[in-house]
Amino acid sequence: MKRRLLLQSGLMCLPLSALARGNLPQEYSDVIVVGGGSGGLTAALSCREYGLKVTLLEKMAFLGGDTLHSGGYFNAVTDEAVKRGEDSVELFKQQILKSAAGYADEDVVSVYAASCGAALEWLKSQGMKFLPVPHLVYGGLWGRSYKPLQPSGTGYVQVLSNACLRKGVDMRISAAVTGLVTDDETGRVVGVRVTYRGEQRLLFANRGVVLASGGFGANRQMLAQSSPLFAEMGSDSHPGATGEMIYIASSVGAHLRNMEFIECVPGGIEESSEQVRLDYDPTVVMLVDENGNRFVEETSPRSEIFSAYRSKNIRRCFTIADSDAVERIGLARRKSLYRGLYSGRSWRCETLEALAEALQVNPDHLIASAAELQERGVLNKPPYWAVRVFFKIHTTLGGVAIDTKARVLGAHRAISGLYACGQMIGNLHGKNRLGGNGINSAVCFGRIAAESILKDS
Ligand SMILES: Cc1cc2nc3c(=O)[nH]c(=O)nc-3n(C[C@H](O)[C@H](O)[C@H](O)COP(=O)(O)OP(=O)(O)OC[C@H]3O[C@@H](n4cnc5c(N)ncnc54)[C@H](O)[C@@H]3O)c2cc1C
Numbered sequence: 396m397k398r399r400l401l402l403q404s405g406l407m408c409l410p411l412s413a414l415a416r417g418n419l420p421q422e423y424s425d426v427i428v429v430g431g432g433s434g435g436l437t438a439a440l441s442c443r444e445y446g447l448k449v450t451l452l453e454k455m456a457f458l459g460g461d462t463l464h465s466g467g468y469f470n471a472v473t474d475e476a477v478k479r480g481e482d483s484v485e486l487f488k489q490q491i492l493k494s495a496a497g498y499a500d501e502d503v504v505s506v507y508a509a510s511c512g513a514a515l516e517w518l519k520s521q522g523m524k525f526l527p528v529p530h531l532v533y534g535g536l537w538g539r540s541y542k543p544l545q546p547s548g549t550g551y552v553q554v555l556s557n558a559c560l561r562k563g564v565d566m567r568i569s570a571a572v573t574g575l576v577t578d579d580e581t582g583r584v585v586g587v588r589v590t591y592r593g594e595q596r597l598l599f600a601n602r603g604v605v606l607a608s609g610g611f612g613a614n615r616q617m618l619a620q621s622s623p624l625f626a627e628m629g630s631d632s633h634p635g636a637t638g639e640m641i642y643i644a645s646s647v648g649a650h651l652r653n654m655e656f657i658e659c660v661p662g663g664i665e666e667s668s669e670q671v672r673l674d675y676d677p678t679v680v681m682l683v684d685e686n687g688n689r690f691v692e693e694t695s696p697r698s699e700i701f702s703a704y705r706s707k708n709i710r711r712c713f714t715i716a717d718s719d720a721v722e723r724i725g726l727a728r729r730k731s732l733y734r735g736l737y738s739g740r741s742w743r744c745e746t747l748e749a750l751a752e753a754l755q756v757n758p759d760h761l762i763a764s765a766a767e768l769q770e771r772g773v774l775n776k777p778p779y780w781a782v783r784v785f786f787k788i789h790t791t792l793g794g795v796a797i798d799t800k801a802r803v804l805g806a807h808r809a810i811s812g813l814y815a816c817g818q819m820i821g822n823l824h825g826k827n828r829l830g831g832n833g834i835n836s837a838v839c840f841g842r843i844a845a846e847s848i849l850k851d852s
Contacts, residue, residue, distance in 0.1 A: 429452055436555035451566045465547060494829055518554070521558050573639075585812060631790075649813070656824075658698065685709065698826055715761075718779075747779055792827075
């Protein structure tokens with residue numbers, strides 16, 4: 396099946412001897428990075444900081460990938476949080492492993508949990524600015540998410556791409572990688588085939604190729620093959636999240652993991668790109684069904700919330716919050732909520748009875764549900780807000796398996812010359828990704844890939 400998909404799309408592993416006989420234009424670098432999101436920009440910049448000649452290839456006409464329109468939250472265990480006794484690397488690691496439900500590799504998770512603090516400091520040293528106090532984000536389980544001052548994920552892309560430009564990374568947009576080039580004798584990955592400005596070229600990398608090409612949430616065919624349930628659902632992914640590099644990597648022997656795990660979260664409605672949401676901080680919101688009943692603990696992992704929604708066959712679902720919670724939502728998102736009042740996508744009422752009437756849910760059930768949270772100090776300050784919840788594909792969790800050095804694993808050992816970071820990795824989050832554990836995996840393993848390239852060659 397995989398091979399058929401590759402052949403249909405003309406994407407393949409290409410042995411060097413066959414290519415050497417062709418007439419394609421050829422170029423040379425030390426390192427080639429595939430993808431211009433946070434992972435690719437980090438890997439490229441880090442390699443450049445080690446003095447290597449780097450070419451970054453991004454197939455879209457702009458950099459950023461999913462990173463650009465993400466929430467930007469970055470989970471990290473900082474030294475300060477450890478000193479204050481609020482957090483530890485071990486706790487972070489155990490939470491990731493528990494949420495992965497046996498489908499992640501413990502050694503890789505250990506390195507990941509331990510590296511996020513240093514990755515956050517590195518981002519700051521590049522010019523990223525974060526709010527000083529960490530948040531608990533939806534599905535995050537712990538208050539260790541650092542929010543950039545720049546809106547959404549834009550800060551990562553601006554800061555890292557500016558640094559790449561300043562330091563001389565050769566960055567190319569509209570440059571789609573369509574194959575990996577391998578050495579006939581050793582099997583080492585030595586370059587890529589790319590379509591750049593309408594022309595096919597071969598780019599050779601004598602130190603390594605880093606795959607930072609994200610997930611496949613925008614590829615209906617891959618979604619249908621991986622997990623048919625999700626094939627028709629709306630998706631949050633950017634249009635370039637088509638996952639071809641995962642199959643191209645498998646054509647050189649990369650071991651794919653967890654391709655069937657797809658993460659769904661409450662999102663906006665399909666016809667609108669504007670997100671009208673209330674569930675940014677799960678500790679201060681309530682999720683109810685069409686009868687006004689709570690159907691899940693709001694702070695549960697994302698996979699559990701989606702499972703409860705599906706298994707209970709819920710037809711209409713709402714998130715409800717009070718004015719205190721709404722005041723704490725960032726300005727841009729709050730504006731969307733206010734706009735929603737006029738477009739019929741959000742509701743605001745002085746009493747829970749009035750809200751129940753507006754939502755056409757049972758008022759007694761809604762009041763009883765709210766009382767459960769009011770005991771915990773939540774939902775006490777009118778006016779009350781509500782938005783309708785639609786579940787959408789948020790992230791694909793499958794991809795290539797890596798080792799602790801970000802080297803892509805084949806059936807028995809690492810594939811020489813091939814590295815991966817970010818959403819491309821399939822053995823990190825297992826069944827469920829903790830909220831705030833996306834960009835950090837791109838930055839951590841982008842940096843680790845660069846270190847490994849330096850040491851391996
Ligand atoms: C709506 C939304 C909100 C999110 N919020 C958060 C959050 O708050 N915190 C968090 O940690 N995570 C969040 N995530 C997840 C996070 O965005 C991703 O995990 C992270 O951005 C992945 O980074 P990446 O560099 O691996 O991939 P991306 O940022 O997606 O970059 C991959 C790039 O590779 C390019 N590419 C793909 N194939 C090729 C090819 N063949 N040739 C050349 N280029 C190619 C793509 O076009 C893309 O630009 C969110 C995701 C979504 C969708």
